[in-house]
Structures are given as structure tokens and as C-alpha cells.
Amino acid sequence: MNFDFSEDQHEIKRTAHDLLAKRSPLERVRAAAESRTYDDGLWTELVELGWPGIAIDEQHGGGGLGVVELCTLLEEGGHALAGSPFLATALCGLVLQAAGDDGQRAAWLPRLASGEVTGTVGTADALVPDADGAALLLLADADGIRLLERYEATVEPVDAIDPTRRYARVSAPAGAGSPLPGDVEAALDRARVAVAAELVGVSARALEMTVAYVQDRKQFGVPVGSFQAVQHRCAQMLLHTESARAATYFAAWAADADPERLAEGAALAKAAASDGVRETTASAIQAHGGIGFTWEADVHWFYKRAQLGAAYLGGGGAMRARLARLAARRVEAVV
Amino acid sequence: MDLTFSEAELAFRDELRSWLADHHPGEMPHGDEDEQYAFRRDWQRTLYDGGWAAVHWPSRYGGRDATLTQSAIYFEELGRARAPLAANVLGLLLAGPTIMAWGTEEQQDRYLTPILSAEEIWCQGFSEPEAGSDLASLKTKAVRDGDEWVVTGQKVWTSGAQHSKWCMLVARTDQDVPKHKGLSYFLMDMEQAEIQVRPLVQITGEAEFNELFIEEARIPHENLLGGEGNGWKVALTTLMNERAGLGFFLQVRMRNVLDDLVTAAVQNGRIDDPVVADRLGDLHLRTENLRLLAYRGLSTIERYGQPGPEGSLTKWLWSETNQLLAQTAADVVGADALVAGTPWAYELLRSRGNSIEGGTTEILKNIVAERVLRLPRAA
Numbered sequence: 001m002n003f004d005f006s007e008d009q010h011e012i013k014r015t016a017h018d019l020l021a022k023r024s025p026l027e028r029v030r031a032a033a034e035s036r037t038y039d040d041g042l043w044t045e046l047v048e049l050g051w052p053g054i055a056i057d058e059q060h061g062g063g064g065l066g067v068v069e070l071c072t073l074l075e076e077g078g079h080a081l082a083g084s085p086f087l088a089t090a091l092c093g094l095v096l097q098a099a100g101d102d103g104q105r106a107a108w109l110p111r112l113a114s115g116e117v118t119g120t121v122g123t124a125d126a127l128v129p130d131a132d133g134a135a136l137l138l139l140a141d142a143d144g145i146r147l148l149e150r151y152e153a154t155v156e157p158v159d160a161i162d163p164t165r166r167y168a169r170v171s172a173p174a175g176a177g178s179p180l181p182g183d184v185e186a187a188l189d190r191a192r193v194a195v196a197a198e199l200v201g202v203s204a205r206a207l208e209m210t211v212a213y214v215q216d217r218k219q220f221g222v223p224v225g226s227f228q229a230v231q232h233r234c235a236q237m238l239l240h241t242e243s244a245r246a247a248t249y250f251a252a253w254a255a256d257a258d259p260e261r262l263a264e265g266a267a268l269a270k271a272a273a274s275d276g277v278r279e280t281t282a283s284a285i286q287a288h289g290g291i292g293f294t295w296e297a298d299v300h301w302f303y304k305r306a307q308l309g310a311a312y313l314g315g316g317g318a319m320r321a322r323l324a325r326l327a328a329r330r331v332e333a334v335v
Numbered sequence: 336m337d338l339t340f341s342e343a344e345l346a347f348r349d350e351l352r353s354w355l356a357d358h359h360p361g362e363m364p365h366g367d368e369d370e371q372y373a374f375r376r377d378w379q380r381t382l383y384d385g386g387w388a389a390v391h392w393p394s395r396y397g398g399r400d401a402t403l404t405q406s407a408i409y410f411e412e413l414g415r416a417r418a419p420l421a422a423n424v425l426g427l428l429l430a431g432p433t434i435m436a437w438g439t440e441e442q443q444d445r446y447l448t449p450i451l452s453a454e455e456i457w458c459q460g461f462s463e464p465e466a467g468s469d470l471a472s473l474k475t476k477a478v479r480d481g482d483e484w485v486v487t488g489q490k491v492w493t494s495g496a497q498h499s500k501w502c503m504l505v506a507r508t509d510q511d512v513p514k515h516k517g518l519s520y521f522l523m524d525m526e527q528a529e530i531q532v533r534p535l536v537q538i539t540g541e542a543e544f545n546e547l548f549i550e551e552a553r554i555p556h557e558n559l560l561g562g563e564g565n566g567w568k569v570a571l572t573t574l575m576n577e578r579a580g581l582g583f584f585l586q587v588r589m590r591n592v593l594d595d596l597v598t599a600a601v602q603n604g605r606i607d608d609p610v611v612a613d614r615l616g617d618l619h620l621r622t623e624n625l626r627l628l629a630y631r632g633l634s635t636i637e638r639y640g641q642p643g644p645e646g647s648l649t650k651w652l653w654s655e656t657n658q659l660l661a662q663t664a665a666d667v668v669g670a671d672a673l674v675a676g677t678p679w680a681y682e683l684l685r686s687r688g689n690s691i692e693g694g695t696t697e698i699l700k701n702i703v704a705e706r707v708l709r710l711p712r713a714a
């Protein structure tokens with residue numbers, strides 16, 4: 001039993017961290033968000049490093065690594081709040097690989113892995129990240145998931161409260177596209193774990209920024225971080241972050257190594273991360289005081305990303321309901 | 336990352352499982368505290384005879400040199416089997432490891448085996464009426480008199496003192512130095528007339544803990560542990576050991592209780608109430624989070640030689656979750672959970688102590704803020 005990254009996994013995470021710290025500091029995130037653009041150069045670099053295909057099989061031109069490795073990259077992406085179609089494209093690859101048929105995989109996975117095209121995953125009633133510009137859309141509804149090419153779908157760009165990422169509403173006429181034949185729920189669970197990983201990064205960064213701020217900011221002649229109410233808020237932020245992290249790493253490992261535990265793991269991870277990140281990013285604003293409420297401070301970008309991510313592919317409430325059903329099924333199997 | 340158990344870990348688990356299947360003591364009697372205690376003492380003797388009393392101890396002291404993961408498995412399996420807690424839990428988890436860390440060879444030879452066999456039960460005499468969270472300000476005084484120390488003072492909330500032969504006692508031996516420096520740690524024999532043990536009745540109506548009135552009790556100098564003036568450091572060893580491993584037992588036990596609650600909700604149909612389902616889902620999330628955090632903590636210790644933040648977070652999360660669980664039972668089970676003397680009612684009352692015993696939640700949050708997040712010390 002070793003609940004720690006291997007040396008290689010640590011190395012992937014460190015490298016990603018350093019790269020994003022250099023290439024996507026918050027000034028750039030801000031500049032991109034304010035002008036509603038992406039840093040295309042960053043995406044090109046990520047593609048060259050093989051990020052979009054990291055968890056895609058080698059036979060389809062990917063890196064052949066697992067969900068654990070993908071999650072280390074996504075966590076760092078969340079930490080940096082880097083703007084790019086990376087998350088959406090990676091999710092699209094994960095879901096297609098898990099639930100697509102041979103033809104669908106052969107047609108699309110190599111192009112997603114190489115960054116030739118971008119893709120996304122979403123539901124018709126929600127905001128879908130990076131749908132505008134994606135060549136491939138995986139649209140989930142009660143009947144399953146349909147694979148749609150861009151021209152088969154209606155994509156309406158939307159200004160979401162999170163300007164660090166582009167969102168859209170997606171719909172398609174009945175019968176358009178081709179269904180994914182595989183286990184759709186299991187495929188979506190992989191995507192949920194990946195989203196949770198990004199949220200863990202967002203949460204961790206919100207805590208880091210807050211700790212740095214309250215150490216610096218003085219009131220009543222002392223750093224506000226010496227006040228217990230502030231300290232306890234920070235401690236709670238750590239508990240949320242670490243709980244979400246442990247659940248997400250477990251679920252990522254289950255996706256790769258023990259798929260029978262994936263359903264529970266994904267629900268745990270997405271619930272812990274969704275609820276946790278909403279709390280930590282809200283707390284970050286509170287602990288920054290008036291500054292925290294200004295456009296000028298950077299904490300609001302994290303709060304905004306958190307809100308969209310928490311709702312994406314099922315929020316805390318939906319995941320807790322799933323956990324309750326899983327628990328009920330387990331005891332009913334025993335009774 | 337690899338969360339599968341190794342061959343050796345699985346072999347250890349299977350050996351324990353089959354031993355537990357053959358030696359399980361059955362269900363603990365409900366109600367009478369003394370009867371329960373005797374039951375737990377017998378259970379510890381059974382564990383001892385099988386070589387299973389304290390797997391985390393070194394083999395030369397009767398343990399099994401278990402790795403951290405094996406210790407976790409050990410406590411999980413005891414929990415899974417719904418086995419009771421050994422009677423001498425403070426001896427096994429606190430006194431033993433503290434004596435191993437600080438004791439002389441003579442002390443180790445004298446005290447360790449009777450702890451394992453439940454022959455000599457231990458209690459922890461730290462808290463005082465005016466020194467709880469601020470433990471270093473304690474006033475119980477020990478004065479050197481030739482080969483002995485003479486102790487006078489009062490201790491409070493001393494769990495299990497009524498059954499104990501020995502007490503881990505922290506007392507002030509020097510009034511003239513800053514408060515942390517003037518303390519010493521003693522192994523005090525409870526069987527003397529100068530120590531009065533008075534039961535304190537708890538919220539549950541039981542008396543697990545006691546007050547100790549100590550009027551010139553005598554402790555031979557050889558029972559000083561870790562040297563004069565080192566009491567604070569030695570006490571920290573005890574406090575650090577307080578939750579080692581036990582967390583896994585408590586987590587599994589909580590998970591068992593949650594399963595019982597879900598069963599009740601399925602049977603009485605309340606599972607269909609979305610609010611109830613949401614709470615049960617949340618409790619499921621919290622109990623699993625606790626297990627995962629604890630396991631992650633083990634890997635952190637294995638890698639870095641010291642615990643990460645998980646260590647400080649798990650007791651807090653456990654106490655909060657156990658309290659929520661008991662409170663949710665009142666909604667799910669209904670009136671039956673409020674009938675005095677039932678297990679649910681007992682938990683509803685007993686769980687209020689979880690966020691106080693072994694360090695309050697507020698103190699744990701202070702520790703996280705100051706020692707993990709490195710925030711400036713509170714004024």
C-alpha cells in the first residue's frame with residue numbers, strides 16, 4: 001500500500017508546476033480573462049509536451065499513462081488557473097477512450113492526443129467548457145452520450161461568471177451524431193475525477209493566497225492571521241482541500257487500477273471537491289476583507305472557476321445522493 | 336501510487352481475520368459499566384495470549400514489529416469484526432510507547448509486559464480543574480524527599496482511574512522556571528491511601544472518568560520518566576501517540592454504525608426523503624474521507640519520516656462526523672433513538688465528548704493554523 005505518488009508521478013507534477021508558474025502567472029490569467037482570450041502560445045506548448053494525450057493509449061498516439069498522471073497535470077492547471085482547452089480536451093479523450101467503439105476511437109483519439117483538434121464533454125442543460133472551437137463534442141443526456149462533430153451541433157457561446165474559461169450551451173437535434181456504445185456512466189466518472197483534480201488545485205491555491213495575505217496584512221497592530229477566527233477559517237480550508245485531495249487521488253487510482261471502486265470513488269471525489277472548493281474560495285474572499293471583493297485582487301478568479309467546476313458533470317448534492325444510493329444498495333445486498 | 340495491499344499485508348490481514356474468527360468474544364454486554372470493563376479485560380487477555388495485543392510494539396516487548404500499514408489493517412480488522420476495545424487502551428497506546436521512548440531499560444522491563452497482558456491497567460493524569468487546554472499551567476506539585484517524590488494536587492477527567500494500577504502523572508517539580516520547563520513525568524502507583532479516586536458522573540449517566548485527590552502520595556525516584564524537568568517533552572510523546580492507529584478502529588466502527596443507520600433508513604423508508612438521503616450521503620463521504628486521509632497520512636510518514644497535515648485533521652474530522660452521525664440517527668430512527676439506555680441514545684450523548692477529549696477541536700484548529708499553515712501565533 002502506498003498512497004503517495006511514484007517518483008515519476010512526483011516529477012510530472014513538479015515539472016507541470018514549474019512550467020505553469022513561469023508560463024501562466026496570474027497577471028497573464030488576468031490579461032486573458034479581461035480580454036476573453038486564451039494564450040494560444042501556452043496551448044501550443046502543452047500540446048508539444050503531450051499533455052492532451054497523456055492518458056490516451058499509445059496505440060492511438062497518446063502517452064499511455066493513466067488517470068493519476070492526468071490528474072497531477074489538472075491539479076496544477078487548477079492551481080495556476082491556466083486558460084486553455086486542456087481540461088475539456090482531456091475529458092473528451094478520457095470519455096471517448098472509455099466508452100467509444102473502435103471506429104470512433106481510431107478516428108478521433110489520435111487527433112485529440114496530438115492537439116490537432118480540441119474536444120469537450122457536456123450535458124444539454126448546462127454550460128459546456130470550450131465547446132465553441134471544439135471539433136468534437138460528447139453530449140450526455142438521459143439516453144447516453146452522443147458523439148457529435150461541430151457542424152452537427154448548435155453551440156451558443158455564453159458569458160459565464162468565470163471569464164478564465166470559455167463556455168457555451170450545446171444542443172443537437174434528436175438523432176444527430178453517433179451514440180457511444182460503452183459504459184457511459186463509468187466513462188463520465190473518469191471525467192468527474194479529472195474535474196475534481198482541477199478543483200483540488202483551485203482550492204489549494206486559494207488557501208495559499210489566503211495564508212500569504214493574512215500573514216502580511218496587519219490590523220490592531222498584529223497580522224490578522226494571528227486572530228483565531230481567521231486561523232480557524234484557514235484550518236477549515238486545509239481540511240476541505242486535503243479531504244478533496246485524498247478522495248480524488250483514491251478515485252484516480254481506482255479508475256486506473258480497480259474500476260469496480262470507480263463509481264464510489266468518483267462520487268466521493270466530485271462531492272468532496274465541489275463542496276470543498278466552493279467553501280475555500282468563498283473563505284479566501286472573506287479573509288482578504290474589502291480587497292477580496294475588488295476586481296483588483298485575484299481571489300475572485302478562483303471563486304469563479306470553482307463555481308463552474310463544482311456544477312460541471314454533477315455537483316455535491318447529486319453526488320451525495322449517489323453515495324446514499326450506493327450505501328443503500330450495499331446494505332440491501334447484505335440484509 | 337498503489338493502493339493495493341502487498342502480499343505480506345494481505346497475509347497479515349488473513350492471519351488476523353482467521354484468528355479473530357476463532358477467538359471472537361461475541362457481543363459486549365449492554366449497560367453495566369463494570370461488566371463491560373471485565374469483558375474488555377478478558378478480551379485483551381485473549382489478544383495477548385494470541386500475540387495480538389499490540390502489533391505496533393517491537394517484538395522484543397511482545398509486539399509484532401508491525402509496519403504502519405499493518406497497524407492500520409490491525410485496527411481496521413478489529414473494527415470490522417466489531418470486536419470491543421481492549422481494556423488497557425491507554426496503556427497500549429500511550430503509556431507503553433512513552434515508556435519505550437523515554438524509559439530506562441529497567442523501567443521497560445518492569446512495565447511493558449503487564450501492560451500488554453492487561454495485568455496492570457493505566458490511566459492518564461494530565462488534566463486538572465484549572466489546566467485543561469492549557470496543560471502546561473498545571474499545579475499538582477511533586478517535591479523531592481530523599482529517594483522519593485511527594486505529590487500533592489488534584490487531577491480531573493481521569494478516564495479509567497477506578498480500574499488502574501498506574502497513572503501517567505505530570506506534576507510541577509520546579510516553581511521558579513517558565514511553566515513548560517518546571518514539569519516532570521512520573522509513573523505513579525495508584526494503590527496508596529493518599530490517592531482518592533472519586534467517580535464523576537457523565538452526561539450519559541455513567542462514570543467512565545474520575546477526579547483524583549492526591550495528598551502527599553509517594554513516588555520512588557526510580558519512577559521518574561525521562562529525567563527531572565523534562566515532563567513537557569515526555570508528555571508530548573504521550574499526546575502524539577494518543578491517536579496513532581486508533582483512528583482506523585474508530586473510523587471502521589463509525590462506518591459500521593453508519594451501515595446500521597442506512598439499513599434502518601431503508602427499512603423504514605426514510606431513505607426516500609431527499610434530505611435524509613443527502614445527510615447519509617454526506618456521512619458516507621465523511622467516513623470515507625477520514626479513511627483516505629488517514630491512509631495518505633501513513634504514506635506521508637513513510638516517505639518523510641513525519642506526519643503531514645492529515646494527522647492533525649483526522650481527529651477533528653472524526654469527532655465532527657461521529658457527532659453528525661449520532662444526530663442524524665435521531666432523525667432517521669426517530670423516537671427510538673431518544674429512549675434512554677438504547678445504543679443510539681447513548682451515542683447521541685457520548686459523542687459530545689469526542690470534540691473535547693484528547694484535545695478540543697478549537698485546540699486542534701490552533702495547531703493546524705500555527706504548526707501546519709505557519710500562521711503567526713495568536714496574541
Ligand SMILES: Cc1cc2nc3c(=O)[nH]c(=O)nc-3n(C[C@H](O)[C@H](O)[C@H](O)COP(=O)(O)OP(=O)(O)OC[C@H]3O[C@@H](n4cnc5c(N)ncnc54)[C@H](O)[C@@H]3O)c2cc1C
Pocket residue numbers: 228458459460461462464466467468469491492493494495544688691692693694695696697698701
Ligand atoms: C470523555 C473525556 C475523557 C477524558 N479523559 C481524560 C484522561 O483520561 N486524562 C486526562 O488527563 N484528561 C482527560 N480528559 C480531559 C480533556 O483532555 C480536557 O477536557 C480537554 O483537554 C479540555 O480541557 P478543559 O476541559 O479544561 O476545557 P477548557 O480548556 O477549559 O476549554 C473550554 C472551552 O474553551 C476552548 N478553549 C480553551 N483554550 C482555547 C484556545 N487557546 N483557543 C480556543 N479555544 C480554547 C475549548 O476548546 C473549550 O471549548 C477527558 C475529557 C473527556 C471529555
